[in-house]
Amino acid sequence: MSIDWTLFELCNGLAGRSPTLDAVIRVLMNDYALTTALVLLLFGLWFTGKSRTIREQNQRAVLSAIASMLLGNLFVKALNLVFYRPRPFADHTVTLLFYRPSDSSFPSNPTSIGFCIATSVWWFNRKMGLVLYVLASLLGLARLCGGVHYPSDILGGALIGMFSAYLVVKRIHFVDYLWTVIIRQMRRLLLA
Amino acid sequence: MLYFVYKELALGYLLFSFLSALGVLQWVAARYRLAGLALLDYSERRTWGYALGTLLIAGSAVWFFSSQWERILTPGPAGSELSLLFGIGAACALAVTFTVATFPQRLHRDAPQQGGDNGSQTVAIGRTTGRLYLPSDPTAPMPAICLVPGLGAGDRESMETLAHHLVQNRLVALVINPDEELYSYPETLAVLPAATSLLSKRPEVDPERLGALGYDLGGDLVIRAASAHKQLKAVAALAPILVDTPVDLDLMSEMPYAQALRWARDRKRANLRMELNALEYRASIAPRPFLLLYGAEDRLVNKAPIAEWGAQHENWVTHEVIQGAGHLNLVDHPMTLQIVTRWFKEHL
Numbered sequence: 001m002s003i004d005w006t007l008f009e010l011c012n013g014l015a016g017r018s019p020t021l022d023a024v025i026r027v028l029m030n031d032y033a034l035t036t037a038l039v040l041l042l043f044g045l046w047f048t049g050k051s052r053t054i055r056e057q058n059q060r061a062v063l064s065a066i067a068s069m070l071l072g073n074l075f076v077k078a079l080n081l082v083f084y085r086p087r088p089f090a091d092h093t094v095t096l097l098f099y100r101p102s103d104s105s106f107p108s109n110p111t112s113i114g115f116c117i118a119t120s121v122w123w124f125n126r127k128m129g130l131v132l133y134v135l136a137s138l139l140g141l142a143r144l145c146g147g148v149h150y151p152s153d154i155l156g157g158a159l160i161g162m163f164s165a166y167l168v169v170k171r172i173h174f175v176d177y178l179w180t181v182i183i184r185q186m187r188r189l190l191l192a
Numbered sequence: 193m194l195y196f197v198y199k200e201l202a203l204g205y206l207l208f209s210f211l212s213a214l215g216v217l218q219w220v221a222a223r224y225r226l227a228g229l230a231l232l233d234y235s236e237r238r239t240w241g242y243a244l245g246t247l248l249i250a251g252s253a254v255w256f257f258s259s260q261w262e263r264i265l266t267p268g269p270a271g272s273e274l275s276l277l278f279g280i281g282a283a284c285a286l287a288v289t290f291t292v293a294t295f296p297q298r299l300h301r302d303a304p305q306q307g308g309d310n311g312s313q314t315v316a317i318g319r320t321t322g323r324l325y326l327p328s329d330p331t332a333p334m335p336a337i338c339l340v341p342g343l344g345a346g347d348r349e350s351m352e353t354l355a356h357h358l359v360q361n362r363l364v365a366l367v368i369n370p371d372e373e374l375y376s377y378p379e380t381l382a383v384l385p386a387a388t389s390l391l392s393k394r395p396e397v398d399p400e401r402l403g404a405l406g407y408d409l410g411g412d413l414v415i416r417a418a419s420a421h422k423q424l425k426a427v428a429a430l431a432p433i434l435v436d437t438p439v440d441l442d443l444m445s446e447m448p449y450a451q452a453l454r455w456a457r458d459r460k461r462a463n464l465r466m467e468l469n470a471l472e473y474r475a476s477i478a479p480r481p482f483l484l485l486y487g488a489e490d491r492l493v494n495k496a497p498i499a500e501w502g503a504q505h506e507n508w509v510t511h512e513v514i515q516g517a518g519h520l521n522l523v524d525h526p527m528t529l530q531i532v533t534r535w536f537k538e539h540l
Binding site for chain 2: 027032050098101113187188189
């Protein structure tokens with residue numbers, strides 16, 4: 001807990017020093033900017049690829065990312081049912097750059113979503129996966145600096161996201177067949 | 193139950209999603225040359241696509257965040273609501289792109305074509321018709337070429353551009369009209385013999401120097417007909433279909449969505465392609481010279497059998513690939529006009 005708090009203080013210490021930095025953190029941590037960027041990249045990825053084979057890989061990545069997000073969300077909701085952790089601002093004096101969310105601090109749901117997307121894509125497309133990892137990490141870091149999560153919340157969210165993606169891409173084999181069927185149908189509509 | 197908290201924020205996010213998805217599609221259209229996803233014609237300048245895409249994404253983001261900044265920093269719609277709004281926005285962007293992308297295509301198609309019907313005459317070819325192009329001052333009997341257009345792909349004007357070019361180079365050209373007769377099997381097999389018979393009887397034509405050229409499915413017909421019709425001394429096929437065309441997003445590389453969908457679902461084309469089965473009959477053309485010509489950017493044909501054919505290095509086959517040409521603009525391409533004319537002049 002002490003390492004968690006020390007790291008939190010270090011990151012949250014960046015908030016409130018400069019209006020410009022605060023604005024940047026607010027832009028990065030809100031529910032609309034980076035999450036939309038992640039989903040927009042997924043949307044573009046669906047149509048991307050120099051050949052039919054590469055495009056199909058990208059489309060499998062997109063479908064896996066969507067499935068991972070659903071699974072990750074389920075894990076987070078299930079955890080929230082059995083475990084509640086108050087937000088940092090509830091127990092400590094922090095510099096808060098956002099509104100006061102009322103749900104459990106652990107795990108960070110936006111970070112989990114970001115890492116679900118990044119990890120799913122990374123298995124299929126390393127370059128795009130890396131870009132998405134950077135965006136997902138920025139999202140987690142910004143929420144930490146903004147005072148709404150502890151570092152362990154971010155780490156937990158990231159691990160849940162990565163684990164969900166791992167399950168979907170590597171362990172749940174029937175989804176491969178499902179993706180094939182979906183992509184085949186989308187090709188008939190010229191959408192894949 | 194969905195709860196959007198602020199109506200203005202939800203509508204703003206919907207518009208932001210729509211515009212930014214539109215921007216992403218413009219990037220994709222420019223990067224992968226997908227004309228069916230392009231709001232403007234990026235075939236000459238890709239940078240326009242990147243610029244418009246960036247403008248839409250950045251502009252919509254700046255507008256959304258500046259107009260909704262106060263609400264963004266308060267509790268708003270949950271993830272499920274935002275996902276729904278993004279999904280609707282992206283679907284609308286796709287629909288708008290498909291609709292608007294037909295305009296640059298239509299403008300391009302409506303642009304005046306070189307040539308036209310000047311200097312030609314309509315002739316009856318068996319149960320179908322065609323247009324005969326003769327050089328203005330025929331001095332001695334000349335070589336003649338039957339031109340067979342594509343079905344649903346090329347237009348007659350395209351073949352006429354080629355016909356004019358051939359005539360300028362002192363070759364007689366007969367363009368067969370793409371009517372029902374041409375695309376009914378087995379009636380279509382009688383069209384080329386009827387055309388060569390008509391040409392043989394013309395005083396301007398040397399009956400020993402007849403050739404045939406087909407484009408798209410017309411290429412398949414020419415291969416099949418020439419296999420049995422030995423009067424044809426040289427045969428050229430421009431982007432023949434040969435095997436089933438893959439149906440996917442690539443069809444939008446040269447066509448808007450609605451046209452690509454019609455192309456993909458044209459059973460008449462698919463059945464005629466199968467019945468002609470040109471790939472099986474190609475060997476019967478030997479030892480007569482054969483020109484096989486494709487556009488490097490052609491994504492409307494399956495390239496695998498063509499590459500395989502090209503790799504066999506048969507000395508009677510000339511395999512040419514036109515850089516920068518696709519499927520629909522292949523016949524009009526200046527390189528095609530040059531290569532085809534030179535090749536027929538050499539081999540007839």
